[in-house]
Amino acid sequence: MSSSPSPSLAIGLTGGIGSGKTTVTDQFKEHGIVIIDTDAIAHALTAPSGQAIPAIRQTFGDAAIAENGAMNRAWMRELVFTDSNAKKQLEQILHPLIRQECEQQTATANSPYVIFAVPLLVESGNWRQRVQRIAVVDCSEETQIARVMKRNQLRREQVEAIMRAQATRAQRLAAADDIIDNETDLERVRTQVDALHLRYLQLAHEARIAAHS
Known part of the structure; x- marks a missing residue:
């Protein structure tokens, strides 16, 4: 099962805040798998001189x-938390640009399958049509x-407010x-990632055969 210039399988990976998505994607990277991170794309789009500015x-x-020319994240976070119309307006700006960048990164990805890391995959609704499988990091x-309290130095009620704005664990x-x-523990995660990697390689191989038959 050699690598193909264009991945034949797309996996959507998601999980709630603090679930450990980065830990999991880092382990898939160790297998040589291309990770397309929609959060990282959004950050680049809203950085100084970013395309969305x-x-x-x-x-x-x-x-x-x-002042540095980036989106004022604290100001915007406060606005979209309290104004659903503002949230929609921001999404209308960012989502087409994120999708365009995802497509460009997919076209140049050099792994048998590609993983889209999408924190709000379940909430966005349209990712189900864009990936063949959804993997959820759960705790x-x-x-x-x-x-999240430890990592971000937030109070419990602040973390709970963020979680209320996301899909529930049951929905994911x-x-x-x-x-x-x-x-x-991490070793248990690694065992699961290793098994999924083999499964995804097999599915990608089958998809390539089907595409050429």
Whole structure:
């Protein structure tokens, strides 16, 4: 099963805040798999001189742009948390640009399959049509809260507010084709990732054969 210039299988990987998505994607990277991270793309689009900055300034005004020319994240976070219309406007700017960049990165990806890391995959609704399988990184909600409080120095109620804005654990699990349990130790996660990698290689191989038959 040699690598193909264009991946024949697309996996969508998601999980709630604090579930350990980065831990999992780092392990897939060790297998040589290309990870397309929609958060990283969004960050680049809203960085100084980012492609989305002119439209953000035009839509929301100068207050939306920080002194360094990037999107004012704290200001925007506060706005979209309280104004659903503003949230939609921001999504209308970012989502087409993110999709375009995803397609460009997929076209140049040199691994048998590609993983799209999408924090809000279940919430966005349209990813189900763009990937062949959905993998969910899962842990208990208490574990999520404890990890984010420690990592981001946030209060419990702040973490709970973020979680309320996301899909529930049950909704993510209902959407999952594959579940990676990240409740305990890293070695257990690695064992699961290794098994999924072999499974995805086989599915990618079968997809390539089907495409050429």
